[in-house]
Amino acid sequence: MDEQAPAPSRRKRLTEQREREILDATFDLVAEVGYEQATVDEVARRTKASTATLYRQWENKPRLVVTAMVARKYPPLPRIDTGDLRGDLVALARSLPAPHPYGAPTLGIWQAVMADPGLAQALRDVMFAPYLDALRAILERHVQQGAIRPGNPALEHAEMFLLGNFFVHKLFTGSEAGPEQMVDVIDALLLPALTADR
Template sequence: MDRQTPAVSRRKRLTPEREREILDATFDLVAEVGYQQATVDEVARRTRASTATLYRQWENKPRLVITAMRVRKYAPLPGLDTGDLRSDLVALARLLPEPHPSGAPALGIWQAVISDPQLAQALRDVLFAPYLDALRSILDRHVERGTIRADNPALQYAGTFLLGSVFVEKLFTGTEADAGQLIAVIDALLLPALTSAR
């Protein structure tokens, strides 16, 4: 028997209410001082939690911050099945994270993500993973229905087409892509690639 098993089982898990309290405090802190200046120690102080608890629950600062963003700003994704490939993709584009509102406190995430590999990984794993999973479900369903060829090479790049547009727009213009821009990418690039003949 693993001698560490009893210790693991004795760990006190956070209640949903306590977890939400910590995530709300994290989001508020980052909104106040920016991502770079926010610290796990300050979150612990504000919530009267131990830093050990925060690291055990969220592993590192990037995952804590991105989880707080997801919980505060983005509702769980609904199932998407309109019966039409373009309509499914457009519906997903409309659910993707909206641009940061003008005049709202700057979170500083975009500035930090380029130089912080852990933050970039947290963005992929925590914030964007549900959207990529939804995209994969849409594509798999339309492959089964024959709308998309199973051997279409564009399938493996669909996530880059769609979510990559968010990052490219920010890099090139300094603004975040909105749903209209993502839908334009779908119509001009992604949809033709997915439905092209051999």
């Protein structure tokens, strides 16, 4: 089936309870059959919803599945402001979502992402956007407070310093990048680059 959204139409907001039912059903379906085999049609059948409703609300299968995964497995990101640049970066690193939380189905998301640009975009837009926004807010605050020089070129690469390591670490080592690994990257690379001319 075509997993892309039909032509846009006026969006009718689902109730919070109904949205939760659909996201729960989506998560359970993908946990059962895997990301590749799950379809929007089957979610619609299980929830007695129309596919048009699902597409209006979530646009496509990747966004629906990622939203369901985030809703089930990851708590909201709290505001981070420790009063210290390193403290803020460490707090953010320790709050990054683990790709494979203990005891939770992996859903096949991380295996499928390399071959599915729509899934990669959904991960950026739904899962990682709050963390990227938080990082930008941290950097902007510490520029204003004088801990980072305005125009420091490391500001443009901070996302790759932090999140790039988060994804590449497993490729090179075979293991997930845990919180302490992320803190090591902050101390060895990101923090010195941000404060080099201070």
